[in-house]
Amino acid sequence: MNTLNKEKKILGWGRYELTVVISLFLIWGFVFLDRLVMSFLAPLVMEDLGITDPQYGLINTFSTGCYAIASIVLSPILESTGKRKKWMILLCLGTGIFACLSAATQEVWQLLVTRAAVGFFEGPIAPLMFAMLIKESSPTKVALNTGIVASGVNVIAVSMGPAVVTRVAAASNWRMSFLVAGIASLIVALALIKVLREVPFSQDAAGGEKKESMWSIIGKLMKNRNVILSFILGILCMCGYWTLMLYATLFFSTVGGRDITSAGAIVSFMGVLAVVWTIFVPKVSDFMGRKPALVMWFALCAVMPFVMFGAPSSMGAVIVYALVGGIPGAVIPFFQAIIPGESLPNYMLGTASGLIIGVSEIVGGAAWPAIAGIIAGKSGYPTVILIAGIAFTAGAVLSLLLKETKGKNKLDQNSEEEK
Numbered sequence: 001m002n003t004l005n006k007e008k009k010i011l012g013w014g015r016y017e018l019t020v021v022i023s024l025f026l027i028w029g030f031v032f033l034d035r036l037v038m039s040f041l042a043p044l045v046m047e048d049l050g051i052t053d054p055q056y057g058l059i060n061t062f063s064t065g066c067y068a069i070a071s072i073v074l075s076p077i078l079e080s081t082g083k084r085k086k087w088m089i090l091l092c093l094g095t096g097i098f099a100c101l102s103a104a105t106q107e108v109w110q111l112l113v114t115r116a117a118v119g120f121f122e123g124p125i126a127p128l129m130f131a132m133l134i135k136e137s138s139p140t141k142v143a144l145n146t147g148i149v150a151s152g153v154n155v156i157a158v159s160m161g162p163a164v165v166t167r168v169a170a171a172s173n174w175r176m177s178f179l180v181a182g183i184a185s186l187i188v189a190l191a192l193i194k195v196l197r198e199v200p201f202s203q204d205a206a207g208g209e210k211k212e213s214m215w216s217i218i219g220k221l222m223k224n225r226n227v228i229l230s231f232i233l234g235i236l237c238m239c240g241y242w243t244l245m246l247y248a249t250l251f252f253s254t255v256g257g258r259d260i261t262s263a264g265a266i267v268s269f270m271g272v273l274a275v276v277w278t279i280f281v282p283k284v285s286d287f288m289g290r291k292p293a294l295v296m297w298f299a300l301c302a303v304m305p306f307v308m309f310g311a312p313s314s315m316g317a318v319i320v321y322a323l324v325g326g327i328p329g330a331v332i333p334f335f336q337a338i339i340p341g342e343s344l345p346n347y348m349l350g351t352a353s354g355l356i357i358g359v360s361e362i363v364g365g366a367a368w369p370a371i372a373g374i375i376a377g378k379s380g381y382p383t384v385i386l387i388a389g390i391a392f393t394a395g396a397v398l399s400l401l402l403k404e405t406k407g408k409n410k411l412d413q414n415s416e417e418e419k
Contacts, residue, residue: 013141016197020136023188023195024129024149029156030185031092031125033165034099034118035063037181040162044174051108059112061366063119068361070123075354076214078124079131084350085198088128092189094121099182103175127354130337135199135346140286143338147282150333154275154326214351221352226343229402230356233294234335236395238364240301241328243372243388248321251381255312266318267325274326281330282338290339291402297331298396300324305389309382328392335360342405 010018038045038059046056078087098117105111130146137145165177221227248270252263285293304324308317340352376384 014138017136017138017141017145019195020133021145021148023192024133025152026156027092027152027185027188027192028126028129028149029152030181030188031095031122032153032157033161033181034095034185035067035122036157036161037099037165037178038063038102038115040165041169041174041177044169045111048174049105049108049111051111055108055112059108059115062112062116064361064366065119066116067119067123068358068366070120070358071127071354071361072123072358075124075127075358076218076351078128079347079350079354080214080217082347083198084128084132085192085196088125088132089189089192089196091121091125091128092185092192095125096182096185096189099185100179101182103178103182123358124354126336126357127350127352130333130341130353131346131350132196132199134337134341134349142341143282143285143290144279146333146337146341147279147330150282150330151275151278154271154278154329158271159275217348217351218355221344221348221355224343225401226339226403226405227352227356229398230335230339230352231359233395233398234332234356234360235363236391236398237298237328237331237335238360239368240305240388240391240395241332242365242369243384243391244305244321244325244328246369246372247376247381247384248325251308251312251385252318252321255381256317257313266322269322270325273323274329277326277330279330281327282333285334285338285406289404289406290334290342291399291404294331294334294399294402295396297327298392298399301327301331302389302392302396305385305392309386309389312382339402339405343403 009015013021042056045051051059078084081087095118098114098121102111102114102118105114129149133145133149134142161181165181168177168180249263249267252258252266256263258266281293281297288296301324304320307314307320311317336353336357337349340356341349344352372384372387375387
């Protein structure tokens with residue numbers, strides 16, 4: 001059972017709770033950098049190894065596919081052992097090792113294998129990590145803690161990462177950049193051995209949670225309304241998110257009539273605000289409730305692509321995108337952790353989160369970008385942007401069907417409640 005109330009508080013956090021938040025913020029940022037480092041160094045890697053555009057796309061497809069498959073298949077299996085800390089650290093070490101091994105590749109197929117392995121090892125990390133985080137979070141800080149940990153991606157992998165790895169590559173070569181990124185993950189993962197605690201299922205059982213078979217847990221998940229909606233909302237959000245990530249620069253530089261430098265500046269400004277949104281968006285739900293907050297954020301996200309579609313060359317489109325473009329990424333943790341974590345007993349969360357993340361990645365992160373590319377080729381970038389608006393609108397409507405979960409964290413309850 002959670003013992004945070006007995007600990008000395010530091011700025012409102014329990015001492016160990018704050019340790020968990022900071023530790024997971026760091027490891028999630030660094031292992032995600034291992035996933036993104038290839039995209040930051042793509043021009044150098046492609047030139048050195050003679051990689052073609054189709055081959056580069058295949059490498060990314062394998063990496064994302066292995067990430068999603070491992071999240072779906074391995075998360076329930078690893079979660080059933082009750083050893084979250086053990087497996088999360090081993091997975092982080094595997095991610096870092098294969099990121100380092102990418103630096104030694106001499107052939108395209110070798111790089112494909114190492115990048116696929118990075119995705120495979122990273123896939124189950126988020127489900128285990130968020131389950132551990134929510135287990136150790138006080139009820140009033142579940143959303144805030146989740147937002148802080150999720151912001152590790154924006155702060156370390158997206159904001160600091162590109163500058164660091166490209167500078168290292170400029171001073172030496174791209175291989176050294178892969179090594180730096182991988183070694184950083186290894187160092188943080190090894191540090192977690194000392195600072196994190198393992199909470200086995202035997203302790204859960206004392207608090208009323210019992211160990212069940214993986215298939216029994218999956219069966220119960222499929223009967224939970226909020227979990228089913230998290231699958232659907234996660235897919236819709238990921239489709240809209242990746243549409244904007246992949247096509248915003250192209251949209252503003254072609255349809256919007258701006259040069260590539262201006263378009264890049266717009267996207268960069270959005271990225272800076274995204275760091276703030278990642279923490280602010282979950283925190284707002286602590287005051288409004290999860291359900292009304294999601295309806296509001298989805299509706300606000302929907303306004304952005306509709307304005308871009310209707311007035312592509314206007315300053316309004318630029319302003320709305322720059323201000324709102326970071327919100328979709330900040331909404332994703334609601335489906336991956338917050339809502340499932342407050343709708344289920346904690347021992348089910350790793351399995352639920354793994355399935356939701358994996359399905360969302362396959363549909364929204366892998367299949368949809370391929371479909372969007374076909375649509376963009378036939379109907380143009382505005383059509384793709386419009387579809388993102390429709391996806392966000394559907395998310396706002398479906399969010400109305402959620403059952404409110406704020407203040408209903410299941411981790412300390414002595415019985416399950418099927419919803």
